[in-house]
Amino acid sequence: MSDTYLGMPSFPEAARESTKDTRLRANLTHATHTIRDKRAKAVAELDDWARLREAGKRIKDETLRHLDEHLIRLEQQVVAAGGTVHWAADAAEANRIVADLVKAIGGADPDKREVVKVKSMATQEIGLNEALEAEGIAAYETDLAELIVQLGDDRPSHILVPAIHRNRGEVREIFAEKMGEWGRPAPENLTDRPADLAEAARLHLREKFLRAKVGVSGANFMVAETGTLVVVESEGNGRMCLTLPETLISVVGIEKVVPTWRDLEVFLQLLPRSSTAERMNPYTSTWTGTTDGDGPKEFHLVLLDNGRTATLADEVGRQALRCIRCSACLNVCPVYERAGGHAYGSVYPGPIGAILTPQLRGTASAVDASLPFASTLCGACYEVCPVAIDIPEVLVHLREQVAEEGVGHRAERAAIGAATWLLDHPAALGAAERVAAKTRKLHPKRLPVGPAKAWTDSRDLPEFPAEPFRDWWKKNRR
Amino acid sequence: MTAPTTSARDRILARIRAAVADAPEPPPVLRDYRDSHHPADPARLLDLLAENLADYRALVHRCTEAELPALIGRILAERGSHTLLVPDGVPEPWLTDARVDLVRDDPPLAPDRLDAVDSVLTGCALAIAETGTIVLDAGPGQGRRALTLVPDHHLCVIRAADQVVASVPHAMPRLDPARPQTWISGPSATSDIELDRVEGVHGPRTLEVVLVE
Numbered sequence: 001m002s003d004t005y006l007g008m009p010s011f012p013e014a015a016r017e018s019t020k021d022t023r024l025r026a027n028l029t030h031a032t033h034t035i036r037d038k039r040a041k042a043v044a045e046l047d048d049w050a051r052l053r054e055a056g057k058r059i060k061d062e063t064l065r066h067l068d069e070h071l072i073r074l075e076q077q078v079v080a081a082g083g084t085v086h087w088a089a090d091a092a093e094a095n096r097i098v099a100d101l102v103k104a105i106g107g108a109d110p111d112k113r114e115v116v117k118v119k120s121m122a123t124q125e126i127g128l129n130e131a132l133e134a135e136g137i138a139a140y141e142t143d144l145a146e147l148i149v150q151l152g153d154d155r156p157s158h159i160l161v162p163a164i165h166r167n168r169g170e171v172r173e174i175f176a177e178k179m180g181e182w183g184r185p186a187p188e189n190l191t192d193r194p195a196d197l198a199e200a201a202r203l204h205l206r207e208k209f210l211r212a213k214v215g216v217s218g219a220n221f222m223v224a225e226t227g228t229l230v231v232v233e234s235e236g237n238g239r240m241c242l243t244l245p246e247t248l249i250s251v252v253g254i255e256k257v258v259p260t261w262r263d264l265e266v267f268l269q270l271l272p273r274s275s276t277a278e279r280m281n282p283y284t285s286t287w288t289g290t291t292d293g294d295g296p297k298e299f300h301l302v303l304l305d306n307g308r309t310a311t312l313a314d315e316v317g318r319q320a321l322r323c324i325r326c327s328a329c330l331n332v333c334p335v336y337e338r339a340g341g342h343a344y345g346s347v348y349p350g351p352i353g354a355i356l357t358p359q360l361r362g363t364a365s366a367v368d369a370s371l372p373f374a375s376t377l378c379g380a381c382y383e384v385c386p387v388a389i390d391i392p393e394v395l396v397h398l399r400e401q402v403a404e405e406g407v408g409h410r411a412e413r414a415a416i417g418a419a420t421w422l423l424d425h426p427a428a429l430g431a432a433e434r435v436a437a438k439t440r441k442l443h444p445k446r447l448p449v450g451p452a453k454a455w456t457d458s459r460d461l462p463e464f465p466a467e468p469f470r471d472w473w474k475k476n477r478r
Numbered sequence: 479m480t481a482p483t484t485s486a487r488d489r490i491l492a493r494i495r496a497a498v499a500d501a502p503e504p505p506p507v508l509r510d511y512r513d514s515h516h517p518a519d520p521a522r523l524l525d526l527l528a529e530n531l532a533d534y535r536a537l538v539h540r541c542t543e544a545e546l547p548a549l550i551g552r553i554l555a556e557r558g559s560h561t562l563l564v565p566d567g568v569p570e571p572w573l574t575d576a577r578v579d580l581v582r583d584d585p586p587l588a589p590d591r592l593d594a595v596d597s598v599l600t601g602c603a604l605a606i607a608e609t610g611t612i613v614l615d616a617g618p619g620q621g622r623r624a625l626t627l628v629p630d631h632h633l634c635v636i637r638a639a640d641q642v643v644a645s646v647p648h649a650m651p652r653l654d655p656a657r658p659q660t661w662i663s664g665p666s667a668t669s670d671i672e673l674d675r676v677e678g679v680h681g682p683r684t685l686e687v688v689l690v691e
Contacts, residue, residue: 027672030672030673031672031673034673035673045515046512046515047512047515048510048511048512048515051508051510051511051512052511054508055507055508055509055510055511058504058505058506058507058508059507061504061505062504062506062507064498065498065501065503065504066498067494067498068491068494068495071490071491071494072491081656086486087486087487087490088486089486089489089490093486142680143670144668144670144671144679145670148670148671161669161670161673162670163670163671164673166671167672168671168672171671194668194671194672194674194676195676195678197671198668198671198676198678198679199678201679202678202679202680205680206593206680209589209680210589210590210593210628223655226655226656228655234666234667234668234669234679235666235667235668235670235679235680235681236627236666236679236680236681236682237679237680239623239627239660239680239681240627240680242623243623243624243627244589244624244627244628254490254494261650261655262650262651264646264650265646265647265649265650266511268646269646276669278534278663279530279534279608279609279610279663280606280609280610280611280661280663281663282534282662282663282664282665282666282667282681283660283661283662283663283666283681284659284660284661285623285658285659285660285661286655286658286659286661287658287659288655288656288657288658291616291657291658293586293622294616294622294623294624294658295622295623295624295658303490305486305490305493309490309493309494309497310493310497312493312494312497312498313493313496313497313498315501318497318501
């Protein structure tokens, strides 16, 4: 992944700082609660949601099981429709391919060495903007939130709303100060009304769209059977980048393929309602290769691995590759809501990031090894996931891996060992439960000493019930 | 053509095959979800389409075939449009009451010319009632994608008789993936600042729809 994220502090260290930021927490609480309520309503409109979710899950599982065949089919269809397909095993290869294409198109003219970009997680993941900059190519982000992040020399903190950590006042300041350095300056007397800020972005980006020679995008879906790519968006910046430039380069993770055109009927119902809580997002673009007289004359598809095949090899962890990047799991996560996206040290924050990042990058660094622990395992993320990724299951699985690699907590391993023995010996467990129930008045709220003391620094120990459940069951069942 | 990164291609495909070699065959895909969430009553679907379009801030008009030219003329006059972009295949009778300069995309107009046009008038491939969506597929009367993107006002005519479907599953088989498509559900919008919805960013800031019954 991007060098930007190398040397990041571990999640607990980063969260210790970010949770003290009261403005960040207020912004996040407002935003995540707004969107989660809207989402619940949008989902409730469809009484077959559970069946759509199961279909989405199964389509993705079937795709992943035969990913090689679907990618080969996709390649054939894209090529047949006039596109060119490139394969990139890692970030460096993908960045090299894109930079070489842009240079070949722009020639020696430095003015032509620029691209307009549609918001794309894959290009953030590989650090494309930084790689292009190092080659003298300017990459302009055109999504409003990405523009805020880019002008503010900042990092995104949410998959869908990357500038969710900024409020309107901060956005106004960034636009007023920085737009002039990148192109058309913000209007004089810019207010902090979202409508005025959006208008400033429209004017700033318009000249870039109209002159752009190269557009760079990702894709939400790629249809193997037809070679069709799909981009789902709201603002119209995507349509601008996909339609006006002469050349379009799309960098897409290999797991974004779906087998058939018909499969889109499932995902185009699941994604907008989960993501922006809409029946349908304002704009969806689909294209198959190139079309004479309509849109780009040249189309390049860069298929990106960058850790995805390693993830696919893990029988528990591979379900993370079903993800359609809706970000519903971020919006319901109590840990994300308090820590914010930056603490995750990755372009993929929140619950999905906590299982995706350590699999894509490995767990060698402090931040990556800490991510599987950045959760209370409350399960809200699994509940809302439109493709039923059991995030808690993968978190626990990754915790085991981290522990086996020796990075884990010795006390936790000892406790799990003791619990395993107790659960294997029902008589001993029953006795222990009864003793614990009888002595409940004596239990402390906090642990005074020992390795688990830190755990109770910020929470009370749960109270023991007056009677073990199994004793209650013996008396009351009938 | 395929670019000369075949070694990356071979490596990725080999890694995929190794990764799933021992994976069990997943359960078959079930399509037991609904193919529509509303009864197939054409009048009800039309109302639903109008409601959902309006809910996402499209301006919705309804009229008969005979009333259409006058309505188009009135919409353009009320907006104060002076120039109207007309793609190939828009029926000439639609334009009889339009007191505007007509602009044709022949030869194809550069982006800055499109930017100078006040309004664009198109038909559509179909419309989806449940989601309030219009689908354009660059067919007759729709033009290439840029025509409905750069101008600030898009006026779109939907024929109720044969262009309205209930749901996304009903739309898919009627659409040809080989054609470039734009699905439009309300005007351009963003919720990027504090999740406050703002209509009108880069695409047409006003979407006006006429349902012809």
